[in-house]
Amino acid sequence: xxxxxxxxQFLSIQEGENLTVYCNSSSVFSSLQWYRQEPGEGPVLLVTxxxxxxxxxxxxxxxxxxxxxxxxxxxxxxxxxxxxxxxLCAGGSGSWGKxxxxxxxxxxxxx
Amino acid sequence: xxGVTQTPKHLITATGQRVTLRCSPRSGDLSVYWxxxxxxxxxxxxxxxxxxxxRAKGNILERFSAQQFPDxxxxxNLSSLELGDSALYFCASQVGGGNTEAFFGQGTRLTxx
Numbered sequence: 452x453x454x455x456x457x458x459x460q461f462l463s464i465q466e467g468e469n470l471t472v473y474c475n476s477s478s479v480f481s482s483l484q485w486y487r488q489e490p491g492e493g494p495v496l497l498v499t500x501x502x503x504x505x506x507x508x509x510x511x512x513x514x515x516x517x518x519x520x521x522x523x524x525x526x527x528x529x530x531x532x533x534x535x536x537x538x539l540c541a542g543g544s545g546s547w548g549k550x551x552x553x554x555x556x557x558x559x560x561x562x
Numbered sequence: 563x564x565g566v567t568q569t570p571k572h573l574i575t576a577t578g579q580r581v582t583l584r585c586s587p588r589s590g591d592l593s594v595y596w597x598x599x600x601x602x603x604x605x606x607x608x609x610x611x612x613x614x615x616x617r618a619k620g621n622i623l624e625r626f627s628a629q630q631f632p633d634x635x636x637x638x639n640l641s642s643l644e645l646g647d648s649a650l651y652f653c654a655s656q657v658g659g660g661n662t663e664a665f666f667g668q669g670t671r672l673t674x675x
Contacts, residue, residue, distance in 0.1 A: 486664075493654070494664075496664065501661070543661040554603075
């Protein structure tokens with residue numbers, strides 16, 4: 452079983468601060484997806500990274516896939532209360548493999 | 563709106579009972595995945611169906627079963643319910659397999675009392 456470990460489990464910061472969430476595994480994934488989940492809703496895809504070393508930016512969010520495709524990070528610059536949510540990483544293992552989800556990082560941004 | 567519909571949204575039932583959760587995938591998506599989400603276990607993969615056929619099983623209990631019908635909607639059947647089965651159950655649809663985007667429904671919150 453390929454395990455994805457996310458850290459930290461919980462992060463509480465003030466509006467305007469930066470934060471980084473990590474997603475690590477001992478296994479290689481063919482792709483890595485990041486989702487955000489809000490209370491009472493299903494997870495919503497933020498980004499997919501597929502190439503080792505790839506960096507993708509989505510406004511104030513920066514996603515990086517490790518060179519060896521075993522780890523990833525999500526960095527949020529100048530966090531806003533609307534960034535509050537559960538951030539989940541998910542590793543894909545081939546065309547027909549299931550997505551393996553990490554346990555998530557709960558981010559709370561207070562005004 | 564993800565385009566994935568799950569019903570019911572909430573379900574309260576007693577121990578020992580049986581319930582059926584329903585999922586309609588996005589139009590055109592052939593893959594349906596079922597997940598269980600509880601506070602202490604995160605999002606756990608249960609089972610995957612592709613175009614009516616079971617493709618993969620995860621940590622699904624023998625008391626649970628699922629199927630995908632010709633119109634591609636899927637049902638998850640939970641029987642002999644126990645208190646520990648209380649959780650959020652999500653289905654997600656994808657065009658194909660693991661490397662494609664998963665679109666999640668809003669989930670069914672099951673409470674077993």
